[in-house]
Amino acid sequence: MSDSVTPTSAVVNEALTVMGGGLVGSLLALYLARHGHTVDVFERREDLRRSGLVEARSINLALSDRGWRALEGVGIADAVRQVAIPMHQRIMHDARGQLTAQPYGQHNQAIYSVSRAGLNRTLLDLVEQEPRVRLHFNQQCRRVDLRTRTLELLHTETGVTQTRTYEHLFGTDGAFSAVRGAMQKTERFNFSQHYLDYGYKELTIEAGPAGEWRLEKHALHIWPRGQYMMIALPNLDGSFNCTLFFPYEGPASFSSLQTPEQVRAFFQEVFADALPLMPNLEQEFFENPTSSLVTIRCYPWSMADEVVLLGDASHAIVPFYGQGMNAGFEDCTILDSLLQEFGPDWGAVFREFQQRRKPNTDAMADLAVYNFEEMRDRVADPRFLLQKKIESKISAQYPDQWLPLYSQVTFSHRPYAEALANGQRQEQIMQRLMPLIQTEADYDRPEVQQQVAAEMASR
Amino acid sequence: MSDSVTPTSAVVNEALTVMGGGLVGSLLALYLARHGHTVDVFERREDLRRSGLVEARSINLALSDRGWRALEGVGIADAVRQVAIPMHQRIMHDARGQLTAQPYGQHNQAIYSVSRAGLNRTLLDLVEQEPRVRLHFNQQCRRVDLRTRTLELLHTETGVTQTRTYEHLFGTDGAFSAVRGAMQKTERFNFSQHYLDYGYKELTIEAGPAGEWRLEKHALHIWPRGQYMMIALPNLDGSFNCTLFFPYEGPASFSSLQTPEQVRAFFQEVFADALPLMPNLEQEFFENPTSSLVTIRCYPWSMADEVVLLGDASHAIVPFYGQGMNAGFEDCTILDSLLQEFGPDWGAVFREFQQRRKPNTDAMADLAVYNFEEMRDRVADPRFLLQKKIESKISAQYPDQWLPLYSQVTFSHRPYAEALANGQRQEQIMQRLMPLIQTEADYDRPEVQQQVAAEMASR
Incomplete structure (x- = not known):
């Protein structure tokens, strides 16, 4: 933690308050400091670099282009790349252990598996090297008085409550944000x-005896089972972090698996190839929490020049498109560009931010829910996979006119709402095209080529 | 207030708690008492029969068939009919004061203008005559502890806080419900x-010198102006209760009218025929509050056999279909039928209630928002009014196959979700039919009759 604060030059630089020192809060603090402002960051949890505690939310994250750009903007992408594992493809595991691969994009494109806790630690280390930022841990926000611009903060170790005023408050305190409250x-x-x-x-999924990955390392693994699924993302130590997405109630659900024997029998039946790689399955199943999946929407995101919400605080989404963190990081990129445009006219910055950003995070929320169905169900359908291959061929033939929706979201910086609208138009075209196509080779048949050319001409 | 509580027979009759003594809470208490239960009703406000205070929410209500059925179910429809004014038609006022009428339904059908405060008083009088119900006024709900089934109630006059337990709690405490909180x-x-x-x-709109109505009494008056509108409902004393629905911001909005002169000039321009009837316009405009229009949705509505929400607490809607109160009253009808079906198996009653009712109140919420556009804009369009006349003719010719959407919602007990789905199918038919029709007389042309017959045959 830095105690040496660079004195601010009176006119431009201001003392800012960031509530929440998670991924988005830490990155935002770096951006604000680079604009010359002094920043106080208040974080409810203890300093996770000192605690050694396992994160409650250990779900692995998939960094993609929007996230990388935001990290590059403060020059820390290289540091993060050291602890990220590229995943070039989805690999689907069927019930008999048969594998099918689907590339995520072009040859050199990948999404990157990173550990949430590891990334947060890296960001905090970088924040600490920034003299304009002060980090305050163990600070639980008990009350935000918007009228008097006052925060009530309880130190969770000493039990002391302090009251602080703020001029400009940035709420990056997550899906259950106290600022939004x-x-x-x-x-x-x-x-x-x-x-x-x-x-x-x-x-x-444990590492092998020599720390080797026991499934393909550079892939996101999916066990799609219609109404539910398991996924696995690689860790640096050779293990995979698996997540079972499963109904709360019903014939195959958390409520239907009550004993270690039931869990084992169920995995033996539906995830047979993974089971031998999961020696602690029963223990983990009953010791690890069952977490819920929420979408949060709100508006407005700001109050005059006084308060603004970013990240999960204003737009928490379900994890199925791997865009939650990337969208929060992109918030920082956009706020940064508005600070360049408007300077520290916070009222204008906050207003423009919410107006430009809200339609895009709404679209992303819809895409994320939609992708759950794709991952747990459609990726197991040969016709769906064929369609994706055909789309890839169209994209190669008409690179200026066609980018698959997944690529627009993951490997471009196109606003999410545009990507969604564009993706829907492309899907309509595919619905007209696919009845003509039974195999990959059919794409080259003259009548298919003719129809594709006609569709491209009318776009 | 009744202090003599009929002793309950131990097995079947239970002590129930109703939070909120507004329209739905009062009616619900009557229903629960008729099933033999003892009911305590807690109401935040003072007894409005004694206060003489003007209600904050004085907006007139339009009682229709669903509401009447619920009142009939406890034998109080006749008492309410004494203070209700039937409205058989909409009358639209254009900018030059020209009037156009549109009947709401068949000859003898009407919606009924009642004052919210008057209806609430009538219900409270009837509740008081029911020995099994105890009314408690000035009781502000400060806390509901769902785990210990405890309520913390502050008496707003004495300042005394009491803690009470409940077995079964009915939340009828409105759009900003503490129970839902x-x-x-x-x-x-x-x-x-x-x-x-x-x-x-x-x-x-004031009454005339002899207490006469200065607009047609048996009508709901609308001044549709595209992006906004005014409506007026008749009162018993010869006056009309007007409501201006108006944007908060923009060129014609609450924020654009800041002085009495601006208000008068604006009304002179757009509501010229009403202005002379509104002598206190400027005073009312600046003294009366500007109220917001909210839609509330939530789920679940119940917790085991312990808590259930009814009325605005679970499904507050905007007022444009005149169904807010009617939907809340219908909640009581449906809960009553479930009590007949399941007896006091509260867990089953609450579960069935929410499962059966939720899709219908969701549909009603959508219809209510939709109808705002119809009232403020489409009712001023001659083609729209012609379409309504044609629909009325189809309904007369094919009474078993066609009921206009408005009639399904207002003059039937068909579940709202069915009404909405059915109305959408009918609208599609009208879209195919109307291009053939330029005047009312066209309906009798052979090719129109043929097309109508074909549509009816394929339904």
């Missing part, structure tokens, strides 16, 4: 929290 | 509050 009590605040009927549970 | 903090509770960008303000 205060805004929810103001007039005409739109808000929704929607839960899926599914929960998730973290499990582990 | 406690449920919102439980795991996986879906919730949304969505505000329109419009507010509303109550205004008055």
Whole structure:
């Protein structure tokens, strides 16, 4: 933690308050400091670099282009790349252990598996080297008084409560944001929290005896089973972090698996190839929490020049498109560009930020829910995989006119709402095209080529 | 208030707690008492029969068939009919004061204008005559502890706080329900509050010198102006209760009218025929509050056999279909039928209630928002009015196959979700039919009759 604060030059540089020192809060603090401001960051948890505690939310993250750009903007992408594992493809495991691969993009494109805790530690280390930022841990936000611009902070170790005022408050305190909680009590605040009927549970595929990966390392593994699925992302130590996405209730659900024997029998039946790699399955299944899957939407995101929400605090989404962190990081990129455009006219910056960003995070929330169905069900369908191959061929033939939706979201910086609209138009074209196509080779048949050319001409 | 409580027979009759003594809470208490239960009703406000205070929410209500059925179920429809004014038609006022009428249904059908405060008083009088119900006023619910089934109630006059336990709690405490507030903090509770960008303000068209109505009494008057509108409902004393539905921001909005002169000039321009009937316009405009328009959705509505939400607490809607109160009253009808089906198996009753009712109140919420556009804009369009006349003719010719959507919602007991789905199918038919029709007389042309017959045959 830095105690030496660079004195601010009176006119431009201001003292800013960031509530929440998670991924988005840490990155935001770096951006704000680079604009010359002094930043105080308050984080509820203890310093996770000192605690050695396992993160409650250990789900692995998939960094993609939007996230990388945001990290590059403060010059820390290289440091993060050291602890990231590229995944070039999805590998689907069917019930008999047969594998099918689907590349995520072009040859050199990948999403990157990183550990949430590891990435957060890296960011905190970088923040600490920034003299304009002060980190305060163990600070639980008990109350935000928007009228008097006052925070009530409880130190969770000493039990001491302090009251602090703020000029400009950035709420990066996550899906259950205390800052948003205060805004929810103001007039005409739109808000929704929607839960899926599914929960998730973290499990582990262990490393081999020599620390080797026992599944293909450079892939995101999926066991799609229609109404549920398991996925696995590689860790640096040779293990895979697995997540079971599973209904809370029903014939195959968390409530139907009550004993270690039932869990083992169920995995033997539906995840047979993974089971031998999961020696601690039963213990983990009953010791690890079952976590819920929520989508949060709200509006407005800001109050005058006083408060703004970023990341999960304003737009928490379900994890199925791997865009939650990337969207939060992109918030930082966009806020940065608005600071360049407007300078420290915070009222203008916050207003533009919410107006430009809200339609895009709404679109991303819809895409994320949609992708759950794709991952747990459609990726097991040969016709779906054929369609993806055909789309890839169209994209190669008409690179200026066609980018698959997944690539627009993951490997481009196109606003999410545009990507969604564009993806829907492309899907309609595929619905007209696919009845003509039975195999990959059919793509080269003259009548198919003719139809594709006609569709491209009318776009 | 009744202090003599009929002793309950131990097995079947239970002590029930109703939070909220508004329209739905009062009616619900009557229903529960008729099933033999003892009921305590806690109401935050003072007894409005004694206060003489003007209700904050004085917006007139339109009672229709669903509401009447619920009142009939406890034998109080006749008492309410004494203070209700039937409205057989909409009358649209254009900018030059020209009037156009549109009947709501068949000859003898009407919706009924009642005052919220008057109806609430009538219900409270009837509740008081029911020995099994105890009414408690000035009781502000400060806390609901769902785990210990405990309520903390502050007496707003004495300042005394009491703690009470409950066995079965009915939350009828409105759009900003304290009972729902406690449920919102439980795991996986879906919730949304969505505000329109419009507010509303109550205004008055005064009675004539002899207490006469200065507009057609048996009508709901609308001044549709595209992006906004005013409506007026008749009162018993010869006045009309007007409501201006108006954007908060923009060129014609609450924020654009800042002085009495601006208000008068605006009304002179757009509501010229009403202005002379509104002598206190400027005073009312600046003294009466601007109220917001919210849609509330949530799920689940119940917790085991312990808590259930009814009325606005679980499904507050915007007022444009005149169904808010009717839907809340229908909740009581449906709960009553489930009590007949299941007896006091509260777990089964609450579970069935929420499962059967939720899709219907969701549909009604959508219909209510949709109808705002119809009222403020489409009713001023001659083609729209022609379409309604043609629909009325189809309904007369094919009475078993066609009921206009408005009639399904207002003059039937068909579940709202069915009405919405059915209305959408009918709208598609009208879209195919209307291009053939330029005048009312066209309906009798052979090719139109043929097409109508074909559509009916394929339904």
